[in-house]
Amino acid sequence: MIDDADVLIIGSGIGGAAIFRSLQDTDARVVVLESGGQVSPNGAHLRNVVKHDEKHWRTLVAAMTQPPVRSANPLAESFAAGAFDGVRADQNPDESLPGFATCSALGGNSLVWSGIVLPPSSTADTGIAEERFTEAASWLNAHVVSDSPRQEWLAQTHELQPVPLAWSEDKGWIGANEIAGQGFQPAPQYCVRRIVHDQGRASAVEVHVEGDSKPRFISARHIVVAAGVVGTVRLLWASGFDRDLPGLGRGIAHHPVALAQVAMPEVDWSRLANQPALTRPAAARTFPAPAGGHTLIMFEPAWMMENRVDSRTTISIYAHRTLPRDAGRHISFVPETLGADGLPLPRFVMPLSAEEKDCERVAVEEARAWAACLGTTLPSGRARVLPRGADQHLACGASIGDENDPLSVAEPSGRIRSLENVWVAGAAALPNAVSTHPAQTIVALAAETGRHLKALLLKE
Ligand SMILES: Cc1cc2nc3c(=O)[nH]c(=O)nc-3n(C[C@H](O)[C@H](O)[C@H](O)COP(=O)(O)OP(=O)(O)OC[C@H]3O[C@@H](n4cnc5c(N)ncnc54)[C@H](O)[C@@H]3O)c2cc1C
Numbered sequence: 001m002i003d004d005a006d007v008l009i010i011g012s013g014i015g016g017a018a019i020f021r022s023l024q025d026t027d028a029r030v031v032v033l034e035s036g037g038q039v040s041p042n043g044a045h046l047r048n049v050v051k052h053d054e055k056h057w058r059t060l061v062a063a064m065t066q067p068p069v070r071s072a073n074p075l076a077e078s079f080a081a082g083a084f085d086g087v088r089a090d091q092n093p094d095e096s097l098p099g100f101a102t103c104s105a106l107g108g109n110s111l112v113w114s115g116i117v118l119p120p121s122s123t124a125d126t127g128i129a130e131e132r133f134t135e136a137a138s139w140l141n142a143h144v145v146s147d148s149p150r151q152e153w154l155a156q157t158h159e160l161q162p163v164p165l166a167w168s169e170d171k172g173w174i175g176a177n178e179i180a181g182q183g184f185q186p187a188p189q190y191c192v193r194r195i196v197h198d199q200g201r202a203s204a205v206e207v208h209v210e211g212d213s214k215p216r217f218i219s220a221r222h223i224v225v226a227a228g229v230v231g232t233v234r235l236l237w238a239s240g241f242d243r244d245l246p247g248l249g250r251g252i253a254h255h256p257v258a259l260a261q262v263a264m265p266e267v268d269w270s271r272l273a274n275q276p277a278l279t280r281p282a283a284a285r286t287f288p289a290p291a292g293g294h295t296l297i298m299f300e301p302a303w304m305m306e307n308r309v310d311s312r313t314t315i316s317i318y319a320h321r322t323l324p325r326d327a328g329r330h331i332s333f334v335p336e337t338l339g340a341d342g343l344p345l346p347r348f349v350m351p352l353s354a355e356e357k358d359c360e361r362v363a364v365e366e367a368r369a370w371a372a373c374l375g376t377t378l379p380s381g382r383a384r385v386l387p388r389g390a391d392q393h394l395a396c397g398a399s400i401g402d403e404n405d406p407l408s409v410a411e412p413s414g415r416i417r418s419l420e421n422v423w424v425a426g427a428a429a430l431p432n433a434v435s436t437h438p439a440q441t442i443v444a445l446a447a448e449t450g451r452h453l454k455a456l457l458l459k460e
Contacts, residue, residue, distance in 0.1 A: 015426025022450025136443035251325035251407035253433035261381030292435035414449030
């Protein structure tokens with residue numbers, strides 16, 4: 001039975017795991033609560049889903065690559081099964097973006113993330129110290145997993161650099177377990193419904209534990225909310241913090257992304273004869289701000305390509321553009337309506353701005369240009385914009401920022417303004433859109449917040 005903690009971390013995804021890691025060498029009793037289920041061993045459910053569940057992955061790929069059609073939301077089955085609690089099946093799919101759906105799923109994004117670790121094109125723009133990025137790369141065990149013939153081909157012919165992956169040779173994709181390190185044992189099926197607070201200080205959380213009829217209360221000296229973009233906003237809103245934090249849920253950022261697919265030109269692959277089918281991304285190029293973004297080149301494994309037209313290797317080109325936070329894109333709530341998890345049902349307001357349309361246009365041009373130089377465009381592979389949120393890189397909503405930033409809710413240390421002992425971490429806490437895949441920046445930011453929290457714990 002858990003009834004108290006020095007530090008209570010809500011959410012065992014990438015952000016929560018990184019906070020846990022940064023408190024490893026303190027005497028503090030750190031407890032992690034996770035609303036998702038458990039697969040033995042602890043935390044193993046937070047491993048890349050491709051590794052163990054192709055069916056789930058197919059659903060996601062469908063969601064990411066089909067246009068959002070009102071009558072045929074590809075996620076409907078998952079909604080019906082309750083897997084994406086918090087996003088309603090009857091909501092306009094234009095608003096219920098795939099990225100929001102996976103973000104709201106139990107187990108969160110870390111359940112399915114692909115392990116691509118790309119530092120932002122300029123770490124200085126993030127305001128996070130360079131050493132934290134180095135630390136983050138080591139916690140993620142980021143390294144180039146060699147696929148030399150293809151990578152050599154891309155490097156020689158197109159000057160593309162191999163992408164580091166969060167990868168361990170024995171376990172495969174890195175999950176929250178590996179990021180967090182020793183002793184990480186999230187309590188599964190503990191859904192936090194409210195932070196109990198009075199006069200600017202939190203004292204406990206109200207938790208619904210699967211199988212219990214009554215709520216439990218767990219007291220804590222410090223609380224870190226690392227519940228993903230949607231989960232973090234929902235919980236802070238359910239706790240009444242929206243009154244003091246006008247930026248809560250506002251300024252959602254994501255990457256407009258275009259996809260093109262080509263058949264690879266015939267090259268001498270005899271050197272590859274004994275290699276297993278490649279299942280990993282091979283290369284990327286990043287672009288600095290302000291017109292930031294990154295293009296990812298991936299060789300597709302056979303099982304991901306159901307409608308193959310020939311036996312040549314397929315290359316997918318994902319062109320991402322960086323769309324900064326915008327106050328107009330926000331998460332609000334349907335008054336008085338609770339989801340099955342007892343938290344308010346989110347509503348996603350995502351007007352398509354001129355800036356976003358421009359990003360989409362540039363992304364398509366980018367994907368088309370790469371397709372022209374990498375191979376022969378497949379009949380179904382012409383460059384096109386993917387549904388919004390298909391990038392799965394949603395960010396912000398409970399941003400860290402300075403006091404002049406109206407969209408931020410937390411101080412640069414990660415501590416929520418107006419509450420002396422509540423902190424934010426994870427994708428929701430990012431100060432703005434990141435130009436690349438966000439995980440390394442999320443871990444670097446959580447490491448920074450963890451350092452501030454640790455300093456405070458040592459003083460107390
Ligand atoms: C298919 C896919 C592929 C991706 N690939 C990459 C990639 O290759 N590289 C990259 O950098 N990024 C990738 N991402 C994005 C990345 O996974 C996310 O940005 C990251 O996981 C966000 O971390 P987080 O800790 O903020 O949230 P999450 O990882 O979503 O974790 C939040 C956790 O909080 C829990 N939770 C929520 N509410 C509550 C509550 N009330 N009580 C208790 N627990 C709660 C959730 O169950 C969840 O486990 C991918 C995402 C997806 C979906």
